[in-house]
Amino acid sequence: MSEVQILASVQQFMARQHGHFIDGQTIPAETSERIELINPATEQVVSTIAIATQNEVEKAVQSAYEAFHHAWANTPPYERGLKLNKLADLVEQHAEELAQLETLTTGKLINLARHLEVAQTIVFLRYFAGWATKIHGQTMQPSIPSMNGEKYTAYTLRQPVGVVAGIVPWNFSLMIGCWKIGSALTTGCTIVLKPSEFTTLSLLRLAELAIEAGIPAGVINVVTGKGETGQYLMNSPLVKKVSFTGSVPTGIAIGQQAMKNDLTRVSLELGGKNAAAILADANLDEILPTLLQATFVHQGQVCAAPERFFVHQSKYDEFTQKATAALQQFTMGSPLDEASMFGPLSNKPHFEKVKHYLDIANQKDQVICGGQTIQGTGYFVEPTLLKVQGTDDPLFIEETFGPVVDVIAFESDEELIRMINHSRFGLTASIWSNDLAKALRLIPQIEAGSVWVNMHTFLDPAVPFGGVKASGLGREFSDAFIDDYTELKSVMIRY
Known part of the structure; x- marks a missing residue:
């Protein structure tokens, strides 16, 4: 190093x-x-x-x-x-x-x-x-x-x-x-x-x-x-x-x-409990590098970053397997090391907050990958994917503001919109698809101040930014x- x-x-x-x-x-x-x-x-x-x-x-x-x-x-x-x-x-x-x-x-x-x-x-x-x-x-x-x-x-x-x-x-x-x-x-x-x-x-x-x-x-x-x-x-x-x-x-x-x-x-x-919707036609090999970078930038401590992945049922197993493999390749280390891909959380109170959510997920056997804090010096936490069975799960509802993302399957567009909007937050969302017509039809139905297509998190000064509802x-x-x-x-x- x-x-x-x-x-x-x-x-x-x-x-x-x-x-x-x-x-x-x-x-x-x-x-x-x-x-x-x-x-x-x-x-x-x-x-x-x-x-x-x-x-x-x-x-x-x-x-x-x-x-x-x-x-x-x-x-x-x-x-x-x-x-x-x-x-x-x-x-x-x-x-x-x-x-x-x-x-x-x-x-x-x-x-x-x-x-x-x-x-x-x-x-x-x-x-x-x-x-x-x-x-x-x-x-x-x-x-x-x-x-x-x-x-x-x-x-x-x-x-x-x-x-x-x-x-x-x-x-x-x-x-x-x-x-x-x-x-x-x-x-x-x-x-x-x-x-x-x-x-x-x-x-x-x-x-x-x-x-x-x-x-x-x-x-x-x-x-x-x-x-x-x-x-x-x-x-x-x-x-x-x-x-x-x-x-x-x-x-x-x-x-x-x-x-x-x-x-x-x-x-x-x-804040937000932001959504990323991965539609049935999405090519996972193409989108995963961009999606995971947008999700885990600064260890997920970004108000605009996605915390809820909505994956079409036909892609769910493939998505969790490939996302897990990709996250396991993240190099965790000192933030002053130019080779590091993943650093610590920013402060101890926030580390304790994220650890609390991870403890709940581990108790309920909801961890797909990650889910652990790193023993030793520093506030390090593994990038984590969690499986969520329903929209009333506290882990689905509450903002973690960290490297902890819920993954839930959907079958229809109507179910997708209902689940995305089942939140007091409305800051950002994204749609990942090559079907532009479908994306354009979904955008007006999503309750969020910003909606991206095939990208997430990153901002531009020429584009207004802000939230709706409690965001x-x-x-x-x-x-x-x-x-x-x-x-x-x-x-x-x-x-």
Whole structure:
């Protein structure tokens, strides 16, 4: 095994006594209480972060508020785009540094951190930068009757909502954090980010790069801590929008609190129990490499990844045999080893959650392959397929957010749709077939925000993303984000 050598800049950054990033600089923490950041592959402490007090959160929000009113909202759109593109350039220059920070704190395979997390962060920042000069309203002709020869005209304009609270999950903290940064800054908003307490370092480093890119102090702020820190942030009266990515229970609580906080705008990108439907005509030898890659990327810790395989009865036995053989070839190892195909889960609480589901499956004799945690150091779990007899099985209903997938057979299209939609979630789904006519007929019947054909999981900034039912509110990307980060103002003129 040959592991990637940790850069000196990464070692130095991890060794810092990290505080918060407020008003363009790192400030020391007010309290001595620290959170240890654990490398999930080795279970060793790699760094520590501070826990923000309410006073520190209020300072960050005030900084964002001042920067909004005195700098960023009045910055010409073209200049906003230039600065976001400059930030993308700096992310590209520091790509290996950011990738290693992600791998060391999330267990993400180093090649995935490089070629997905960091690479897509650059793509998304540049995509958002391109929208900065394309946010516009409409003109219209009112139908108000003229009494004395007067005339009327009207137009709309879009104005940034103000300070945004961005609450970021642990699985892709850099990339998802930049989705929120890009959306906010493009529209003229400022932002206070609260990363997960498990994966904080890459966003702290990004905030420093933003200053180097010429983004004014206070436009991007980062406060660290646990759930209480996020609560302080979203309850600030100066916060006009909350953008949250994470679990369904937390998202529902945030949405309810936002409504109580004078109808604070909120967008929620939550979890899913996503479906992949393998139809009778599918060539398993052709689709399995793509399907399994999409399913087990980052050990299945992806909100969009499939957790339920619906396989036509005629293909069920062949599918389970070939999928088992393929998964047994996955090379498990250190995420810093470029040859590894499968790494650890990202943190101990999540490891314990997934282990709980595996214990249930083993007790009920539902394991097709995998099903075990790996003894020794690190939070390693085997990629697992489970057989499910019915749609009321808790393993079929509850999101595991890990490398655990249910396999169930279906016979008819009607049965397939009924089973897919038998879920409180509705984030993503996919259809695997060469029968395009059948796929096009099935797509409108599936209750999900995104449906793929012969692919799954991977996103593109030009395509809106978000869920239905308990999987969320609002949409990311495309031009759909503009509605969530701006207020539409109507103007009518009599002359």
